[in-house]
Amino acid sequence: MSAEVTILGAGVAGLCVAHELADRGAAVRILDPAGGPGPECCSWWAGGMLAPFCEGEAAEEPVTRLGAQAADWWQAAGVPVARDGTLVVALGRDRGELDRFARRTEGHRRLDGEQLAALEPVLSGRVSGGLHFAQESHIDPRTALGTLRQGLAARGVCVAANGDLNGTVIDCRGLAARDRLPQLRGVRGEMAVLRAPEVTLRRTMRMLHPRHPLYLVPRGDGVYMLGATQVESDGRGPPTLRSVAELLNAAYALHPAFAEAEVLEIGADARPAFPDNLPRIVPQGDRIHVNGLFRHGFLLAPAMARMVAGLVLDGEHSEFLQ
Amino acid sequence: MPVFYGTEIASPLMLGTAQYPSPAVLAEAFHRSGAGVVTVSLRREAAGGDGQGFWDLIRGLGIPVLPNTAGCHSAHEAVTTAHMAREIFGTDWIKLEVIGHADTLQPDPFELVEAARILCADGFKVFPYTTEDGILGGRLLDAGCEVLMPWGAPIGTGLGLNNVYGLRTLRAQFPEVPMVIDAGLGLPSQAAQAMELGFDAVLLNTAVAKAGDPAAMAEGFARALEAGRLARSADPMEPRDMAAPSTPVLGLAVLE
Numbered sequence: 001m002s003a004e005v006t007i008l009g010a011g012v013a014g015l016c017v018a019h020e021l022a023d024r025g026a027a028v029r030i031l032d033p034a035g036g037p038g039p040e041c042c043s044w045w046a047g048g049m050l051a052p053f054c055e056g057e058a059a060e061e062p063v064t065r066l067g068a069q070a071a072d073w074w075q076a077a078g079v080p081v082a083r084d085g086t087l088v089v090a091l092g093r094d095r096g097e098l099d100r101f102a103r104r105t106e107g108h109r110r111l112d113g114e115q116l117a118a119l120e121p122v123l124s125g126r127v128s129g130g131l132h133f134a135q136e137s138h139i140d141p142r143t144a145l146g147t148l149r150q151g152l153a154a155r156g157v158c159v160a161a162n163g164d165l166n167g168t169v170i171d172c173r174g175l176a177a178r179d180r181l182p183q184l185r186g187v188r189g190e191m192a193v194l195r196a197p198e199v200t201l202r203r204t205m206r207m208l209h210p211r212h213p214l215y216l217v218p219r220g221d222g223v224y225m226l227g228a229t230q231v232e233s234d235g236r237g238p239p240t241l242r243s244v245a246e247l248l249n250a251a252y253a254l255h256p257a258f259a260e261a262e263v264l265e266i267g268a269d270a271r272p273a274f275p276d277n278l279p280r281i282v283p284q285g286d287r288i289h290v291n292g293l294f295r296h297g298f299l300l301a302p303a304m305a306r307m308v309a310g311l312v313l314d315g316e317h318s319e320f321l322q
Numbered sequence: 323m324p325v326f327y328g329t330e331i332a333s334p335l336m337l338g339t340a341q342y343p344s345p346a347v348l349a350e351a352f353h354r355s356g357a358g359v360v361t362v363s364l365r366r367e368a369a370g371g372d373g374q375g376f377w378d379l380i381r382g383l384g385i386p387v388l389p390n391t392a393g394c395h396s397a398h399e400a401v402t403t404a405h406m407a408r409e410i411f412g413t414d415w416i417k418l419e420v421i422g423h424a425d426t427l428q429p430d431p432f433e434l435v436e437a438a439r440i441l442c443a444d445g446f447k448v449f450p451y452t453t454e455d456g457i458l459g460g461r462l463l464d465a466g467c468e469v470l471m472p473w474g475a476p477i478g479t480g481l482g483l484n485n486v487y488g489l490r491t492l493r494a495q496f497p498e499v500p501m502v503i504d505a506g507l508g509l510p511s512q513a514a515q516a517m518e519l520g521f522d523a524v525l526l527n528t529a530v531a532k533a534g535d536p537a538a539m540a541e542g543f544a545r546a547l548e549a550g551r552l553a554r555s556a557d558p559m560e561p562r563d564m565a566a567p568s569t570p571v572l573g574l575a576v577l578e
Contacts, residue, residue, distance in 0.1 A: 058343040104534055185345075185375025210478055232376035275379065276346035 186234025480508025
């Protein structure tokens, strides 16, 4: 008889755990009051960068090590993964930031302006050099969530708005689980989506800046996701003018053709994080929490899903188990 | 140890809370350095919601909180932010920062004095972020401030004490006023220099938060401050141009 599991939450954590458990033969159901992945979950607003090395600049070591599995996991799950790497640049007087970033990260190659322009011709003459993280990649979060949901539905795993808590309960509700995890806090992020057909970037770009760092993830067809602020607040309201102005200004500084871009969307949400900004698996009473993925939802959810599936099906202990 | 508005603090190191890799690293930096005051910015952290989770962590450090008005560009904005801070943190201490130029982040002296006057009259204990200008310092004291916080260099630059002459003059001009070097420090040696010049404390953020190992850097600053404080209290020698041997030559053995 297969293990019975109820998963709470249909964000990136819940769907990855469901996918992993269903793959390993468990009888899974998912409960989410919103009825499925959508604007209610913070993963909807994510960048979808699978950038374990770049994140290593500020994150603890496990993020780099465990994040390295993510791209293969997503690809195996049927999600298109763009594997062109990340380009990290700094403009003008901020070039010192590039040296600091290079010192604190691995997996990169230093490029001069010409080498960089060979990878991204649209930056020719605009950027004097940068770092190429060739092993990094990105996915479209909404496509990824949709692909997981469809794959699960094809195996009979559906998302219901409510129901009984049968079998092992895995709580992947993110910030909503704060009633049971008092150490959890919200870290707000604000983003924008632009269409700029004149800008032809294939790779995720990170522009370093002491005040207004920017990342830019190509979604194809001239569409770019710009992110993301990091504000110590659990506010989930609309983005502030200042944050949007800073993001858009930074994009314009990277390439003036962004001035003609259409602003398709702006959004904001709060990500769940523990004090060390690392995720945790917390058995507690009637359930197991999987939470605190911070800004690393798509990067770390696959590794977390493997760990929690190992725990539920085989009693395996893993590093994030409390 | 420095006394601000009648309260003695445990260390001359005052640390900001922005830009750390995580709150856990932030807490470690505070524990390892034994920082005496924690400063926290309200403006950005409020952003349409509730920063309660983060503020609980700040309160949990168990040291005096000095909220600040970082990012305010007018007296009006700063006064509003100060009132929010008083409600949220239950303290009448406020680091008053009124920025006059978006690029250099230098204080706007006119708005600063205006905001200081309003807040002091309203019972706030104001810690003004100012320049080394002595006239401005005098005006802030007239407005009711009992502490001055001159910059070492513009915020976030890490350039150290940019105008040593000006800072020494300000120190000498108001010898009884507690003074904090606020902003611009990048290395512990600069903090030691500030203490050697007779300043009572330093306030910094980026130099620690953006170091590869923030906790180690925070401890480095704490030790440098102690070194500088000891040096000041020990009455250092005067520099001079002529060399003077530390070992007397008279009476040396003659080996021929």
